[in-house]
Amino acid sequence: MADAKVIPIGDGGRRSRDEHEGPDEVDSVGGVGGEPTLAALARDAAPTPSAAHGGLDQALARTFAFLRRRLTGDYEVDDFGFDEDLTDEVLLRLLRPVFERYFRVEVRGVENIPAEGGALIVANHSGTLPWDGLMLQVAVRDRHPAERHLRLLGADLVFQLPVINELARKAGHTLACAEDAQELLERGELVGVMPEGFKGLGKPFADRYKLQRFGRGGFVATALRARVPIVPCSIVGAEEIYPMLGNSRVLARLLGLPYFPVTPTFPWLGPLGAVPLPTKWTIQFGEPLETRDQPPEAAEDPMLMFQLTDQVRETIQHTLYKLLVGRRSVFF
Known part of the structure; x- marks a missing residue:
């Protein structure tokens, strides 16, 4: 590039059917008799507030650590300039x-x-x-x-x-x-x-x-x-x-470029054509x-x-x- 990392999602807090008090009780996925609803599935898939807060804390900690290293010079750059x-x-x-x-x-x-x-x-x-x-x-x-x-x-x-x-x-x-x-x-x-x-x-x-x-x-x-x-x-x-349909050699020479592409969106849409x-x-x-x-x-x-x-x-x-x-x- 064992290519992909698998992230366990968990069981969404689902309870066993044995824990139900009756056949018509609404279970933990929001359906009657074990049938899930869209809202309940979305709720179960969403991270809990504590997990989201923990992820934000980790991101902020990592960002502050990076800024600290940049300010103190605690990082290395090799002789080719690689940082x-x-x-x-x-x-x-x-x-x-x-x-x-x-x-x-x-x-x-x-x-x-x-x-x-x-x-x-x-x-x-x-x-x-x-x-x-x-x-x-x-x-x-x-x-x-x-x-x-x-x-x-x-x-x-x-x-x-x-x-x-x-x-x-x-x-x-x-x-x-x-x-x-x-x-x-x-x-x-x-x-x-x-x-x-x-x-x-x-x-x-x-x-x-x-x-x-x-x-x-x-x-x-x-x-x-x-x-x-x-x-x-x-x-x-x-x-x-960028389907290149043409090449403006005149503009390429003026700009000192190896080619100047003409595509279905560029230069007609301006900067948007570069997307x-x-x-x-x-x-x-x-x-x-x-x-x-x-x-x-x-x-x-x-x-x-x-x-x-x-x-x-x-x-x-x-x-x-x-x-x-x-x-x-x-x-x-």
Whole structure:
């Protein structure tokens, strides 16, 4: 990413039928003779005042503890700028409702991600704006039993934008260069890469779920040098959040962007056009491709790199097709 956590709800305070004094007595779920009513079920499902109060107390205590750490400087930031405390307490908390309720992401195969040590997660990229990278980060953190952090490799543009640059660094992202990626992998971190880059993110809606070129295999060479497994990842649902019907190249050049999307809602609805459609997502992690059995000089063999790159790409593409065939609807 034992994927989901089960929260016991309890029996709602229901009494045994043996405790009734008569057959027509109204039982604890509000029905006659044991038949529940809607109001009673809602009452039983709702948290008690004491439980709600306890949850509020815990939330306030956690918030005050976070603010205290920020004011006293009692938190750590690594040399890449990753602020784990801010990521867990603020950034991921803001993304979690989008992950769970808006896109309703289903995560499969999370057990294929190692519980410890370095690994390179390679995923497809799509959706006009990089929501898929953010949802992938939440999926690994929340669904993996070890609750690991994913360090995403981003394009130069991400780190040239004000505010976005700072947030990306705080969330653990770093520049997509071989040196940074290898250092993180050798430290035992999970590193995420989307080799399609802007070619995948800004492709037309007509080309949805057709993987673009994976570059020259630099991610494979990095994994080989660090001797870490490569985990292919397929993401379905992101392609439809902003159906890109056109690309204004003139505006893209003026704004210094790789593309300027034209969708059914953007730019026609202004800022509202930037709200993604609530599609149903699936993220599936495939079986890892081990690199430890490769010789040390394997990273310098271009033929081997191309072969492994194609193998990862074909695995992701084949899984995308399988997920699409099994999908009932774009939105359900």
